[in-house]
Amino acid sequence: MTNLGERSDGARRSTGVRTPSQPVPVQRARPLPGPPVDTPLVIETRGLTKRYGSRAAVDEVDLHVAEGDRYGFLGPNGSGKTTMVRMLLGLVFATRGEIRVLGHEVPREVHRVLPRIGAMVEGPAAYGHLSGRANLDLLDASGPGPRAGRRRRVGEAMERVGLGGVDRRPVRTYSLGMRQRLGLAGALLSKPDLLILDEPTNGLDPHGIREIRELLIELNHEGTTVFLSSHLLAEIEALCTQVGVVDRGRLVLEEPLDAVRRHTGRVVVTTPDVERAAAALGSALVDRTPDGGLVVSPADDAGAAGLARHLVGAGVRLDALEPETVSLEDVVVRITGPGSDRA
Numbered sequence: 001m002t003n004l005g006e007r008s009d010g011a012r013r014s015t016g017v018r019t020p021s022q023p024v025p026v027q028r029a030r031p032l033p034g035p036p037v038d039t040p041l042v043i044e045t046r047g048l049t050k051r052y053g054s055r056a057a058v059d060e061v062d063l064h065v066a067e068g069d070r071y072g073f074l075g076p077n078g079s080g081k082t083t084m085v086r087m088l089l090g091l092v093f094a095t096r097g098e099i100r101v102l103g104h105e106v107p108r109e110v111h112r113v114l115p116r117i118g119a120m121v122e123g124p125a126a127y128g129h130l131s132g133r134a135n136l137d138l139l140d141a142s143g144p145g146p147r148a149g150r151r152r153r154v155g156e157a158m159e160r161v162g163l164g165g166v167d168r169r170p171v172r173t174y175s176l177g178m179r180q181r182l183g184l185a186g187a188l189l190s191k192p193d194l195l196i197l198d199e200p201t202n203g204l205d206p207h208g209i210r211e212i213r214e215l216l217i218e219l220n221h222e223g224t225t226v227f228l229s230s231h232l233l234a235e236i237e238a239l240c241t242q243v244g245v246v247d248r249g250r251l252v253l254e255e256p257l258d259a260v261r262r263h264t265g266r267v268v269v270t271t272p273d274v275e276r277a278a279a280a281l282g283s284a285l286v287d288r289t290p291d292g293g294l295v296v297s298p299a300d301d302a303g304a305a306g307l308a309r310h311l312v313g314a315g316v317r318l319d320a321l322e323p324e325t326v327s328l329e330d331v332v333v334r335i336t337g338p339g340s341d342r343a
């Protein structure tokens, strides 16, 4: 198997946007902003494929997750996210392709990788008749950590996910959100270098989602790389620094979030004098936003400053003049089809 760590093409990020009629793999393109290209990769796959019968659940995926990333792996239902996550953890064998996690080949060296990973896949599993603390005690006992300090480790993990006060209740009385937090506490026990989480905010209410997001950002600032799969665009947009979009098993985009939400070169004008502004703009007015903003394509040499002068000169009062950006949702909807459960 090729040593993925020896890649020299420098293309740690690839980029590509396709229209639905162009089912091409992700393209490698311009250098992108973000961490330097020599940031070590903690997850890398090449040509990774998993077939179930004639159907490819994961299809020729080249994934690049760099140290320090908060990487959001996004895709419609049935697009292959869980299969991908399971292959990264050695739970499912690939049909073809290569996987390297934290510098080791998976599945061959997965025993060297797992102690450094915290993972939560397809919802947390726990013994319902035991308390959350007892479940974590068992999990800790099955891990590589020493017995000494177990009580403290478990206590800290429970506190971090907001379950500090409920440690005597049996897990069968937990809400889905509490189970999700318990799963996350289990993933944190070993103070992992890498967290791999499949839909970690499933079942959480908005407060819970925010708490988990803040926790993941905090852990990331402390040095943990976070890889999470989700179909929740808003969640990825609020949390992640990097985005990989998968559609029907293929990785169709992999970019820093900032690059995805790039500026369009157009300007959104907010004004109380909408019709006066529209008349002054003439053919430079190209669209209107749902909340009444005017989308303007300013002449190249004049830019936003020239646009502002022109409008003020025409007697238009300006509330705001902002660059228009593409939302993650716009991009994802454009490049992916409906989930395979709707095909």
Ligand SMILES: Nc1ncnc2c1ncn2[C@@H]1O[C@H](COP(=O)(O)OP(=O)(O)OP(=O)(O)O)[C@@H](O)[C@H]1O
Binding pocket: 052, 056, 057, 075, 076, 077, 078, 079, 080, 081, 082, 083, 084, 231, 340
């Ligand atoms: N064990 C299996 N046997 C046969 N087909 C499978 C198996 N596991 C997954 N698949 C198929 O592979 C495809 C990808 O499934 P996967 O669960 O990885 O997608 P997903 O993106 O995680 O979906 P969701 O967001 O709905 O969880 C689907 O078409 C699914 O039906």
